[in-house]
Amino acid sequence: MFGFFKKKEPVETFDYGFVSVDMHSHVLPGIDDGAQTVEDSAILVKEMMAAGIKKIIATPHIMVDYFKNNADTIFDALTRLNEHLQAEGITIPIEAAAEHYFDEHFLDLIDNGQLMLINNQYVLFETGFTAKPPNLIYTVQKIVDKGLTPILAHPERYPYLSLEEVENMRGWGCRIQLNTISLTGYYGKDVKRSAEALVDEGFIDFISSDMHHPRHAAAFKTALETSYLKKLKDSGQLQNITLL
Numbered sequence: 001m002f003g004f005f006k007k008k009e010p011v012e013t014f015d016y017g018f019v020s021v022d023m024h025s026h027v028l029p030g031i032d033d034g035a036q037t038v039e040d041s042a043i044l045v046k047e048m049m050a051a052g053i054k055k056i057i058a059t060p061h062i063m064v065d066y067f068k069n070n071a072d073t074i075f076d077a078l079t080r081l082n083e084h085l086q087a088e089g090i091t092i093p094i095e096a097a098a099e100h101y102f103d104e105h106f107l108d109l110i111d112n113g114q115l116m117l118i119n120n121q122y123v124l125f126e127t128g129f130t131a132k133p134p135n136l137i138y139t140v141q142k143i144v145d146k147g148l149t150p151i152l153a154h155p156e157r158y159p160y161l162s163l164e165e166v167e168n169m170r171g172w173g174c175r176i177q178l179n180t181i182s183l184t185g186y187y188g189k190d191v192k193r194s195a196e197a198l199v200d201e202g203f204i205d206f207i208s209s210d211m212h213h214p215r216h217a218a219a220f221k222t223a224l225e226t227s228y229l230k231k232l233k234d235s236g237q238l239q240n241i242t243l244l
């Protein structure tokens, strides 16, 4: 009578269901600087599932100086993880590709057709954090010429990269992947600001966790509270769900 029985406004539940597919993470055990054991991997996988992720595409580093991964090491780790998850009763589809580091080896893999692709189409790659590779656009063109689609990982983390250059890369057919946790300030204020500017410009095609360890998992949850993630959701521009 005095409002005790007034219906509460429904609270909008917000999780990663609108993304569904996490397509950049280091959850495969023991082959890069991400999860080291199947138990570590299971913790990260469960965190992603709890946040609304329906499918995981694991992307271990291929970096010739540090992580000499190839199809054999990656699929072996995927098998070990899937066997462990099955034994633990954890059910989620997991596929494997790679995060290719922009080095000489990457150029060889492009030439030899030995890239680890996402959905037989996408080439996820990163560069060093200090300097822009001189042959960046040329390499993007080369990948596109092969009928594949390059995806630049976390451009907000490269101080050398301007918004204009990101726009130019998109113009050449490169897609752009933002690390969701950049929006929380996890990598610092400058990266957060850069992430927000990329969102404001409408340059983000994919988002993902880039999850290596439980601290990333915690930030992944916190990102759900940011207005910029909501902005990305409302933009309808993200393509993650096409990978389902």
Ligand SMILES: [Fe+2]
Pocket (backbone or CB within 6 Å): 024, 025, 026, 099, 153, 210
């Ligand atoms: Fe990564």
